[in-house]
Structure formats: structure tokens, C-alpha cells
Amino acid sequence: MxxxxxxxxxxxxxxxxxxxxxxxxxxxxxxxxxxxxxxxxxxxxxxxxxxxxxxxxxxxxxxxxxxxxxxxxxxxxPSAAFAPVLGKKRLAHRPVVVGLGPAGLFCAHLLARYGYRPLVLERGGDLAERDRAVRRFQKGGELDPACNIQFGEGGAGAYSDGKLTTRTHDPLCEAVLQTLVENGAPEEILRLAKPHIGTDLLKDVVKAMRTAIVQSGGEVRFRTPLTGVEVRGGRLAAVLADGQAVACERVVLAVGHSARDTFAMLHRVGVELLPKPFSVGVRIEHPQELIDRALYGRLAGHPALPPAEYTLSHRENGRACYSFCMCPGGLVVAAASEPGGVVTNGMSYHARDGRNANAALAVSVAPEDFDDGTPLGGIAFQCGLERAAYAAAGGYYAPCQTVGDFLRGVPSTGPGAILPTYEPGVAYGSLSAVLPPFVEGQIRRCLPVFGRKMRGFDSADALLTAPETRTSSPVRIPRGEGLFSVSAEGLIPCGEGAGYAGGIMSAAVDGMRAACRIMEEFAPF
Ligand SMILES: Cc1cc2nc3c(=O)[nH]c(=O)nc-3n(C[C@H](O)[C@H](O)[C@H](O)COP(=O)(O)OP(=O)(O)OC[C@H]3O[C@@H](n4cnc5c(N)ncnc54)[C@H](O)[C@@H]3O)c2cc1C
Structure with a gap:
């Protein structure tokens, strides 16, 4: 204390x-x-x-x-020491964790550490296989729908900036940071108010945590998607792992925000889902030097100062437009997980020493904007934008426009002084072909506002690539008593896909919370 x-x-x-x-x-x-x-x-x-x-x-x-x-x-x-309570009831089957993103990884790691020998089902491959699939796609090859920037070992967080900021003040945040350090993350994350790891270091941490799960008696099955859920009398009876029944008592569903087929399957079998607000928009790229100068002035480049970061937001006409997931010295990445769709996102390496800074410029979208009478309307809305981008670019190139052309309403034919970092490449043109008018209009109104807050932000050569659609989950899987789905006792919706987290840190915290829920009821398996 x-x-x-x-x-x-x-x-x-x-x-x-x-x-x-x-x-x-x-x-x-x-x-x-x-x-x-x-x-x-x-x-x-x-x-x-x-x-x-x-x-x-x-x-x-x-x-x-x-x-x-x-x-x-x-x-x-008070002391942040984490000491879970272990229950006495006997588990008939080992706990099943679906998804090995931050939520599933931290859940399974904690269960394994206390002797519960979890079975992890993961749709994608391990990180070695995933690296190959991501690289192939970035070089213009085929997209692997099960193994990409969204899916596979480490989840959406594996190819990220590894920012560990969160707005939650949950005491479990300290336990998450401690676990990351124990598994190889730099110690400095314990001392920084805005810690980040970088995709290069994060991948080794993820592998170390998976190894610990297996060494403690857990099992990880890669390339094994959850394909079905059986609910009898309001209780979870079994799950289907790639079509094969797996008997279970407790299943933690940590499938992330991009598991669209899983959401559709859950809806079909009667698990309640609710539509949820989210945001869509573009990625904006500037030279990191410009951001450093805007924030640090003449001290830009001083060795004691880290690459500068920003957060900007503005509300107009009842809608928010804000910067999101800013990656200093980072890359804009191809984050599609479905054939025939384009999705942008951002990542950086630990050193954050790339030439460009990028961030999403996201506009809030409410269920009224996509209501189709089902809880899955938000997914259809996202898909529409991703497909429009694919059609506009003629493939997996990202539609791209300079800020100057975007503000004047003319298509771009090439870059100015700033070169895009997106691989496999961009297709210059007009973002009007991709963005809904209310999103395009809101970004057009907000860019000059942000330019007044941060010098150079709306400079003509800054680049916009689109669409940024996977900012958070378009659905919520409501939890009731004991964290269980309101439709199925024993099924614990968890992490970002269930609508209970936004980002690596809060997903990891929610994963630990789900593990604690199982541990306080049952004895180790
Ligand atoms: C490029 C990129 C950069 C990002 N940068 C940051 C950042 O710097 N900081 C930050 O806080 N957040 C960042 N995010 C967001 C962050 O990664 C997510 O918030 C976080 O990963 C959510 O964790 P999760 O475990 O809930 O879901 P996910 O990480 O999405 O993990 C879900 C896992 O479930 C698996 N899965 C899906 N369906 C099934 C199924 N049916 N059966 C079995 N397995 C399944 C998937 O393959 C995946 O591995 C970034 C995201 C991306 C894409």
C-alpha cells in the first residue's frame, strides 16, 4: 500500500x-x-x-x-496484487475459449496458470503462418479469409501499434501490464502513461503467452473455427469446432469485431444480439516531422522527446468526428478479412521511426443509420463500404485522395509531397465513390477545424485512404447474470466482439474478468 x-x-x-x-x-x-x-x-x-x-x-x-x-x-x-478466488464445484469438461486475440489470450493464460487446462479454438493460423499470409496479401497475393490482419494468433491486436491506453480504470489493467512484461514486453510499459509495444515486440509476447498456456496443460487448436452453438433449455449444451461437437460447460466467446459469420450463426441459433453504434471513416497520413513540429515547435526532433501523438475531436450536427488509433511513425495497413472488400487500419513498430504518422478520422454511426430490422444491419453497412472501395479501386488497392483535392471536391490523380505507406498500393480518385455522403460531409467540415487546432493537419498534401470500417463491434451480445449471454447460461460473450471492450487493454481485462468468473465457481480441472 x-x-x-x-x-x-x-x-x-x-x-x-x-x-x-x-x-x-x-x-x-x-x-x-x-x-x-x-x-x-x-x-x-x-x-x-x-x-x-x-x-x-x-x-x-x-x-x-x-x-x-x-x-x-x-x-x-491500495496494493494492486491480483489474487483470484478459486471455487469448489467440479467442472465436467475443460473450459473452452474461442478466439486467441487479447481477450481470449488473457482469459486462457489466466485459466491455464491456475490449473484449468483450457481448450482454445482459433479460426486462423499461428503467428508464423499468419506472418506469411499477411505478407503475401500485402505483396498483392490472395487474401486468406481465415488468416489475415484481423484473424489468427494474437487477434486484431497482433499487427497493431500495440497502444495499451484505455479509458477504463479497472485494477486488472495493472495485472495485464505485469503479464505482458513477464512474457517479454519492455518494462517501460509499467511506467509510461501512454504505453505502447509495437507489432514487432508484441508478436513475441503473444507467442510466449501461448507457449505458457500449452505448458500448463492447455491446448490451442489453430485453423479450428467455432461453427455452431447448441443451446438447450436456455443452457449451453455443446459447441461445434469446425463441425465437430465439443462437450462443454463454460465457453468464453472472444471472437472480435470482425467475426461476421459467427455473429450470423449466433443470430440463427437464437443467441440475442443487439445493434450497436460504431464509427467509420478514413486513415489520414502526414509526415511524422509535421506532427512533431506542430506539437513540439522548435524542439521537434529533440532526442528526449518521443515521436509526437495527437487526439482531435469535434462534434457538429449531432455527430462526432475524431482521430482514432493514431500511429506515430507507422504504416497504413490492409486490414480486410473478406474477399472483395477493402479495409484500412494502422500499425507501427516499437521504434515508431517510420516517415509518416497516421490515424483514423472516424465519424460516429448510429443504429438509425443502418437499421434493416435485424441486429446485423451494421455489418451490412460496413460490408457495403468495403465492397464499394474494392469496386472503386479495382481490387485490394485502397482508394486514396489528397486532403487538398478532397476539400475542393475533385478526384486525385497522384500524390503530392507525401507518399502513401499502404501495401499493396493505393488507387487515386475520389472518396465520394466510397464514403456515405454524411460521413464524407462530416470529415470535410472537420478537417479545417482540426487544421486550426493543429497546424498543418489539413495541409493539401496530407493523404486520405479509405475505408476505415472496423473501429469497433457493430453488435453487442448482451450479458446478464454471471457474465452469461442472456440467451444461454454457460456462454460468456467477451472482449471487443461482444461489445464489452474497445482496444487491446480493455479486451485483455475483459478476458481476465471472464476467466475469474469461471475460476470463482469451479475448482481447477
Ligand atoms: C491493424 C490494427 C491496429 C490496432 N491497433 C491498436 C492499438 O494500437 N491499440 C489498441 O488498443 N487497439 C488496437 N487495435 C484494436 C485491437 O486490436 C482490438 O481492440 C483487440 O484486438 C480486440 O481484442 P479481442 O480479443 O476482443 O478480439 P480480436 O483481437 O479481434 O480477436 C478475436 C480472435 O478470434 C478469432 N476468431 C474469430 N471468429 C472465430 C471463430 N468463429 N472461431 C474461432 N476463432 C475465431 C480471430 O481469428 C481472432 O484471433 C488495432 C486493430 C487493428 C486491426
Whole structure:
């Protein structure tokens, strides 16, 4: 148990330890053991500063002391040690986890660690096979619908920037970071307010976690999709793994937001699904140098400053337009998972040292925009955009327009000074052929607003590639009592696909939550 002192501001290039004395002074303490808890760079308001929070251990009666101080910047921080409760009931079958993205991976890892020997069903291949499939597609080869940027070991998170930011303050976040570090992620993620791993390092962490699952008695079946669910009398009776029945009592369904055939199957067998708002839009690319200059001014390029990041948002006409999943020094990637559709997304390597920065510019879409009388209307809406892009580009190239041409409403015939990073390549033209008018109009209105907030953001040479459709799940699989689907006792919808997470961190937390739910009821298997 410790005291946590937040908001200590230092020159941006000062050593972290310089935060300790001001933290002690803030609390009026002469004795105690300070250590760095988190640090970030604040480049707002034309002044660049390092902002630290410091943990102080060794203070007697910390809780009462923090209360007595009555300072908003000082609080008591209980120990984050994670200790699950294990139940006594006997499991007749080992728990089944469907999907090996962050939600399924963290769920299975925790179950395996405590002796529950989970069986993991994963639609795609392992990371070695997946790397080959992704590379082939990026070089202009065939798309493998089961093994791509969305599907396969590590899930959608494997080819990402590996940002670990989340808006949830769940205590399990610390356990997720700790598990990542134990499996090879850099220790710095424990100290950064905006940690990121990078796709290069993340893949080894995923492999290490899968190895730990198998070494603890779990089993991972790759290329084995969940193809059916049997529900009898409101209870889960069995699942079909690639057509073969698997008896089960508890199934964690962590299939991600792109498992469209699985959502359709669940709808067919009567598992309740609800339509959910999401967002669609474009990826915007700028030189990283431009972003650094806009945020750091003359200090851009200083070795003590990381590649600059931004978040922008604006609301107009009842709709939000916002930057999402910003990847400093990253690449725009081909993230399709269905033949005949184009999808963009972004990723970066740990060093974030690529020439361009990219981010999604996403516009909110509500169920009223795609209502077709079924819970699957959002999927049809996404598919429509992805197919329109494929038709406009004449294949898996991404339709692309410069910001200057987009704002003037004329098709692009080539790039300006900024070259796109998307592979297999882009097709210059007009995004009007791809985006619904309300999305296109909202982005057109918001670009100049963002340009006023961040110099150069709406510069004529910036590139827009489209469509960005997989920002979050278009459905929710409602959970009731005990995290079970309201339609099937024993079935635990989990992670982003079920609508209970948005991003790697919250999906991993939800996976751990699902594992805890099983562990508190049953004894190890
Ligand atoms: C390119 C890219 C970059 C991203 N960057 C970031 C980032 O920097 N930070 C961040 O927080 N988030 C990022 N995201 C989003 C993040 O990856 C997701 O939020 C997260 O992976 C969701 O985790 P999940 O486990 O719920 O689902 P997923 O990661 O989608 O995993 C679902 C898994 O289930 C499998 N599956 C699907 N259907 C079946 C089935 N029927 N049977 C068996 N298996 C099945 C899939 O193959 C997949 O492995 C990015 C996403 C992409 C695509």
C-alpha cells in the first residue's frame, strides 16, 4: 500500500528521479521510499513538460494520512496484487475459449496458470503462418479469409501499434501490464502513461503467452473455427469446432469485431444480439516531422522527446468526428478479412521511426443509420463500404485522395509531397465513390477545424485512404447474470466482439474478468 502523488511537472528532459523531492515536499514527508509510478509528456499550451506521478512507500497509516492531507493530487493507493478466488464445484469438461486475440489470450493464460487446462479454438493460423499470409496479401497475393490482419494468433491486436491506453480504470489493467512484461514486453510499459509495444515486440509476447498456456496443460487448436452453438433449455449444451461437437460447460466467446459469420450463426441459433453504434471513416497520413513540429515547435526532433501523438475531436450536427488509433511513425495497413472488400487500419513498430504518422478520422454511426430490422444491419453497412472501395479501386488497392483535392471536391490523380505507406498500393480518385455522403460531409467540415487546432493537419498534401470500417463491434451480445449471454447460461460473450471492450487493454481485462468468473465457481480441472 502506498501514497500516490500525481501531477508533478518537470522540464521535459529532466531525469525521472527529480520528481521524488517535490512529491515528498507535497506531502510534507521527510521519510518514505519514493519511486516513479507513471510519466508522460504534456506538449499543450506551447510549453513542453514531463508530468510524473510518484508512489511513496514506507509511510505509516497511508490511508488516514492521505485523507488528512485533503489534497486532490495525493491519494492512497491500495496494493494492486491480483489474487483470484478459486471455487469448489467440479467442472465436467475443460473450459473452452474461442478466439486467441487479447481477450481470449488473457482469459486462457489466466485459466491455464491456475490449473484449468483450457481448450482454445482459433479460426486462423499461428503467428508464423499468419506472418506469411499477411505478407503475401500485402505483396498483392490472395487474401486468406481465415488468416489475415484481423484473424489468427494474437487477434486484431497482433499487427497493431500495440497502444495499451484505455479509458477504463479497472485494477486488472495493472495485472495485464505485469503479464505482458513477464512474457517479454519492455518494462517501460509499467511506467509510461501512454504505453505502447509495437507489432514487432508484441508478436513475441503473444507467442510466449501461448507457449505458457500449452505448458500448463492447455491446448490451442489453430485453423479450428467455432461453427455452431447448441443451446438447450436456455443452457449451453455443446459447441461445434469446425463441425465437430465439443462437450462443454463454460465457453468464453472472444471472437472480435470482425467475426461476421459467427455473429450470423449466433443470430440463427437464437443467441440475442443487439445493434450497436460504431464509427467509420478514413486513415489520414502526414509526415511524422509535421506532427512533431506542430506539437513540439522548435524542439521537434529533440532526442528526449518521443515521436509526437495527437487526439482531435469535434462534434457538429449531432455527430462526432475524431482521430482514432493514431500511429506515430507507422504504416497504413490492409486490414480486410473478406474477399472483395477493402479495409484500412494502422500499425507501427516499437521504434515508431517510420516517415509518416497516421490515424483514423472516424465519424460516429448510429443504429438509425443502418437499421434493416435485424441486429446485423451494421455489418451490412460496413460490408457495403468495403465492397464499394474494392469496386472503386479495382481490387485490394485502397482508394486514396489528397486532403487538398478532397476539400475542393475533385478526384486525385497522384500524390503530392507525401507518399502513401499502404501495401499493396493505393488507387487515386475520389472518396465520394466510397464514403456515405454524411460521413464524407462530416470529415470535410472537420478537417479545417482540426487544421486550426493543429497546424498543418489539413495541409493539401496530407493523404486520405479509405475505408476505415472496423473501429469497433457493430453488435453487442448482451450479458446478464454471471457474465452469461442472456440467451444461454454457460456462454460468456467477451472482449471487443461482444461489445464489452474497445482496444487491446480493455479486451485483455475483459478476458481476465471472464476467466475469474469461471475460476470463482469451479475448482481447477
Ligand atoms: C491493424 C490494427 C491496429 C490496432 N491497433 C491498436 C492499438 O494500437 N491499440 C489498441 O488498443 N487497439 C488496437 N487495435 C484494436 C485491437 O486490436 C482490438 O481492440 C483487440 O484486438 C480486440 O481484442 P479481442 O480479443 O476482443 O478480439 P480480436 O483481437 O479481434 O480477436 C478475436 C480472435 O478470434 C478469432 N476468431 C474469430 N471468429 C472465430 C471463430 N468463429 N472461431 C474461432 N476463432 C475465431 C480471430 O481469428 C481472432 O484471433 C488495432 C486493430 C487493428 C486491426
Amino acid at each position: 502506498s501514497l500516490l502523488v500525481t501531477g508533478i511537472r518537470l522540464p521535459f528532459d529532466a531525469p525521472d528521479e527529480e520528481a521524488f523531492a517535490p512529491a515528498m515536499r507535497t506531502c510534507g514527508l521527510h521519510e518514505g521510499r519514493p519511486s516513479l509510478y507513471r510519466r508522460s509528456i504534456d506538449a499543450r499550451h506551447g510549453k513542453i513538460q514531463k508530468v510524473c506521478s510518484v508512489l511513496i512507500d514506507g509511510v505509516e497509516g497511508e490511508e488516514a494520512f492521505a485523507e488528512h492531507l485533503q489534497m486532490p493530487s495525493v491519494r492512497y493507493k
